[in-house]
Amino acid sequence: MSSTFFTASPQWRWFIITYFFLGGLAGGSYFLATLMARFGAERDRPLVRLGYLVAFPIVCVCGLVLTVDLGRPERFWHMLVQSHTFRPMLKTYSPMSSGAWVLLLFSGCAFLSFVATLAERGRPDWAIGRKLAPAAPLGRVVTGLGAILGLYLAGYTGVLLSVTNRPIWADTTLLGLTFLTSAASTSAALLILLGAWSGLSRDRLYRLERFDRSALVVEALAIAALVASLGRIATVWLNGWGVLLAVMILGGIALPLLLDWGRPAENRPAWIAPGLVLIGGLVLRMVLVLSSDRLS
Amino acid sequence: MPQPMGFFTDTTVCIGCKACEVACKEWNQLPARNGGVGILSGDSYDNTRQLDGIHWRHVKFIEQFSADRQDGRWLMMSDVCKHCAHAGCLEVCPTGAIIRTEFDTVVIQSDTCNGCRDCIGACPFGVIGVNPVSGTPQKCTLCYDRMKVGLEPACAKACPTKSINFGPIADLKEMARGRVGQLREAGENRAYLYGADETMLGGLNSFYLLVDKPEVYGLPPDPRLPSRNLEPSALWSTLGAVVLSIMGVFHFRERGSGPGRPEGVDV
Numbered sequence: 001m002s003s004t005f006f007t008a009s010p011q012w013r014w015f016i017i018t019y020f021f022l023g024g025l026a027g028g029s030y031f032l033a034t035l036m037a038r039f040g041a042e043r044d045r046p047l048v049r050l051g052y053l054v055a056f057p058i059v060c061v062c063g064l065v066l067t068v069d070l071g072r073p074e075r076f077w078h079m080l081v082q083s084h085t086f087r088p089m090l091k092t093y094s095p096m097s098s099g100a101w102v103l104l105l106f107s108g109c110a111f112l113s114f115v116a117t118l119a120e121r122g123r124p125d126w127a128i129g130r131k132l133a134p135a136a137p138l139g140r141v142v143t144g145l146g147a148i149l150g151l152y153l154a155g156y157t158g159v160l161l162s163v164t165n166r167p168i169w170a171d172t173t174l175l176g177l178t179f180l181t182s183a184a185s186t187s188a189a190l191l192i193l194l195g196a197w198s199g200l201s202r203d204r205l206y207r208l209e210r211f212d213r214s215a216l217v218v219e220a221l222a223i224a225a226l227v228a229s230l231g232r233i234a235t236v237w238l239n240g241w242g243v244l245l246a247v248m249i250l251g252g253i254a255l256p257l258l259l260d261w262g263r264p265a266e267n268r269p270a271w272i273a274p275g276l277v278l279i280g281g282l283v284l285r286m287v288l289v290l291s292s293d294r295l296s
Numbered sequence: 297m298p299q300p301m302g303f304f305t306d307t308t309v310c311i312g313c314k315a316c317e318v319a320c321k322e323w324n325q326l327p328a329r330n331g332g333v334g335i336l337s338g339d340s341y342d343n344t345r346q347l348d349g350i351h352w353r354h355v356k357f358i359e360q361f362s363a364d365r366q367d368g369r370w371l372m373m374s375d376v377c378k379h380c381a382h383a384g385c386l387e388v389c390p391t392g393a394i395i396r397t398e399f400d401t402v403v404i405q406s407d408t409c410n411g412c413r414d415c416i417g418a419c420p421f422g423v424i425g426v427n428p429v430s431g432t433p434q435k436c437t438l439c440y441d442r443m444k445v446g447l448e449p450a451c452a453k454a455c456p457t458k459s460i461n462f463g464p465i466a467d468l469k470e471m472a473r474g475r476v477g478q479l480r481e482a483g484e485n486r487a488y489l490y491g492a493d494e495t496m497l498g499g500l501n502s503f504y505l506l507v508d509k510p511e512v513y514g515l516p517p518d519p520r521l522p523s524r525n526l527e528p529s530a531l532w533s534t535l536g537a538v539v540l541s542i543m544g545v546f547h548f549r550e551r552g553s554g555p556g557r558p559e560g561v562d563v
Contacts, residue, residue, distance in 0.1 A: 003516035008348065008422035010413035035544035044548065071411020071431035078391040078410045089392055093523055096414045097390035151540070155533040162525040164417035165384060173525050176533035184540045211547040218539060 002233055004167040009293045015069035020157045020285045021186070022062050023103075024179060027150030028187025030055040030110055032208070034147035037134035043204055048134065049117050050194050051187075055150070056114035059107050066103075080104065095160035102152045109146030113139075154183030161288070168292040171233045174226040175288065181219040185253075186281035188212035189274035196270035205270070212277065213260055220253050223284075241291035244283060252280010300400030301443060302501030303452065303460055304468035305374055306475055307513070308487070310459040312341060312355055312372040319454035320353040323439065327429055347375055348425025352436040353451050358512060373504065373513050374451070374460055377402070377423045377436035378491060381498030384522045385415035385424060385435075393432075400465070400501055401438040406430050420497070420519035438502075465501060475505060490515060497521065 033051025036044040067076045075083070079100035082089045091097040112132050116139060119129020133139045158175030169175060188211050195205050223245075227234050237245060256273040320326070327350050337343045340357035347354045354375045361368030379401045386394045386402055393409035396402055404415070404424075409432040416424045416433050427434040439449035447453075452462035461468060472489050479487040486507040491500030497519055510517050 001511065001517075003420060003518045003520065006422055006511075006514060006516040006519075007420060008346070008416050008425060010417040011426070012413065012417075031540075032544065035541070036548050039545050039549040041550040071413065071426060071433070072409070075391075075408075075410035078393070078408060079412070082392055083408050089390070091388075091390060091392075093526060094388045094390050094414075095526070096388060096412060100390060151537045155537065159526070159529040159533055160414075162529040163388065163522045164414070165420045165520070165522055166417045169417070170522065170525060173528035174532055176529045177536040180533055180536045180540065207547050211544060214543050214547065215540065218536075218543070222536070 002167060002171055004165055004170050005295065007165045007167070009166065009295075010164070011293065012069070012289060013293065015065045017282070017285050017289050019062050019065045019069070020179065020289070021282050022058050022065070023157055024154045024183030024281065025187050025190055026055045026058040026062060026110065027106065027153035028183040029058070029191060030106070030113070030143075030150040031147045031154070032184075032187055032191060032211070033113075034134065034143045034150075036208075037143060040207070044207070046198070046200055046204065047191055047195055047208060049120065050191055050198070052110075052113040052117040054190065054194065055146075056107070056110040059103070059110050059153075063103065063107065095156050095163050099153070099156045099160060102149050102156065106146060106149035106153050109142050109149060112142050113146060116142075151180065154187075155180035161292075166292050167295045168230065168233065168236065168288070171231075172226055172229040174222060174229050178219070178222045178226050178288075179285070181215060181222045182281045182284055185212055185215040185219050186278050188215055189256075189277035189281075193271050193274040193278070196274075202270065209260060209273075212274070213257060216253050216257050216277065220249065223249060223253075236295060237291065241287050241294075245287045248280045248283040248287065252276055252283060256280075298398050299464040299466070300501060301438065301463065302379055302401070302465045302468060302503070303376060303438070303449075303462055304472045304492075304503060304505070305376075306459050306461065306472075306505045307371065307373040308479065308484070308505060308507060309457045310355070310372040310374055311457055312357055312370070313456060314355050315454040315456060316374045316451035316460055317344065317351070317353045317355055319450040320436070321351075323442070323450035324352060324437075326350045326352065326427075346425075347377070347421075347423040347435070349427035349430075349432075349434045350425070352376065352434070356514060358508075360508075360512075371508060371512065373506075374455070375423075375514070376451070376502050377438070378421055378497075378503075379436075379438055379501035380420075381494070381501065382521055383497070384418040384420055387521060387523055388414045388418040390414060397440055399438065399440070399443055401440065401443075403437045403440050404432070404434055406432050406434065409433065418522045420516055420521075465499075468503075472503065472505060479505075479507075 029051045033048045037048045067073045116129045116132035119126045131138045134143045155176045158179035161169035162175045164170050188208055192205050192208055256276045259273045340359055342357045344351045356373045358371035383402045391410055393405045411432045424433045424435045448462045452460045476487045490506050491503035
């Protein structure tokens with residue numbers, strides 16, 4: 001038996017699952033918005049704006065749920081500042097410590113890009129907003145840094161789980177990769193969904209849909225590699241959790257791929273495939289977090 | 297400079313009296329579970345079941361009997377935080393609440409801890425749990441407050457059979473090796489030390505004399521630091537980030553001024 005089965009559960013449950021999911025969406029949306037701003041065309045601008053507009057509110061919710069989950073929420077700042085000396089608190093080798101800093105810094109970038117996006121439409125008409133536009137020099141620095149931090153935010157949560165001694169989590173080193181690829185697929189799905197709801201034509205969403213399909217394929221490969229890396233320990237999923245994971249793979253990856261493969265159906269609502277991808281991303285995190293929690 | 301201090305627990309002389317559990321609870325003012333309402337576990341004489349935020353000492357009862365009850369033995373063991381030389385909890389703690397003391401022990405400072413619970417999952421022995429009174433993870437401090445004034449920990453003081461031995465680690469190791477030799481001379485060839493050498497997390501400052509496999513006592517056979525997974529996990533994630541970035545550039549790049557999708561698929 002793996003030594004990880006002799007440990008106790010940190011009881012990270014729904015707040016943490018929510019954080020993992022939303023952190024992936026915030027970081028992923030920002031990353032995709034920056035990629036589209038840098039390499040896309042003018043027709044991608046509405047999606048770029050959507051990416052920056054959703055990243056900041058979502059990351060605010062992330063900070064909130066993380067704080068609420070603490071045993072002593074009023075001490076959330078101890079993650080960043082040493083409470084006895086008031087010096088910065090950072091352990092680069094502790095994913096939770098570095099993650100707290102990345103969350104803070106990413107929130108700053110997300111806020112600046114949020115303001116820039118609002119200012120782009122002149123609401124409010126701030127000069128600083130124009131300087132922070134993705135094409136402006138300062139904006140390029142902010143969005144470039146924010147995109148890297150966004151990727152970190154999307155993936156470090158899986159690394160955080162692996163850097164414990166808990167069953168499943170510490171028995172693989174592929175959770176970070178899995179969360180990252182899932183963040184890419186779910187955030188693309190979110191932007192497609194919001195784009196469709198805001199009236200963007202399928203023509204404008206086409207390239208993002210194509211990216212989402214590729215991300216889903218990579219995500220499926222990452223999940224397969226994760227299960228393989230667990231070896232015999234994967235047998236702990238020969239229960240309801242395994243069924244849920246299989247349903248997630250079929251409903252949240254395979255079905256959206258089949259629905260979108262080739263020529264999109266004209267009479268099918270645009271929200272079905274991205275909706276399934278989003279639900280799948282949440283279920284994936286739920287299975288990975290709670291199936292280990294139950295093994296205490 | 298004080299010497300590294302710790303426990304050597306000789307499980308062969310433990311009689312399961314739980315005086316250590318009671319002394320620990322009394323000295324550290326730890327609350328009872330369920331407000332003190334007694335609920336029998338049905339698991340031998342063990343009704344506290346585990347180490348956690350309100351049980352910093354835990355006596356395990358292992359019954360090894362044949363089906364006809366004609367042959368068998370009791371194994372009893374008073375378990376506690378191992379105060380590892382390389383401590384997983386200390387490694388991951390993001391607030392600096394977990395410190396190594398001048399006695400080489402590991403202590404959680406409750407006034408600094410914010411209750412993120414990362415240490416609970418990082419501990420290879422599962423000894424840490426949330427104390428509902430403080431709202432933070434807690435565990436054995438090896439009676440740091442008593443050691444500061446030259447007293448031995450409450451559990452060791454209360455142990456009536458000297459199963460729990462407290463002292464400088466070097467002295468305890470010598471004592472433990474002597475005891476293993478004595479038992480083997482007497483025919484108990486299964487006796488060995490768990491955690492006394494540096495191959496296990498740099499050495500456990502609370503180590504044990506056992507007469508069966510570690511798993512039988514609920515101890516991990518191969519405890520390791522959580523940081524073993526940091527580099528490979530980070531590398532895989534970085535690789536994933538590179539792949540996604542290349543994919544993004546490939547899909548989003550502007551290729552001429554033509555339509556964004558192939559001919560014939562307009563909706």
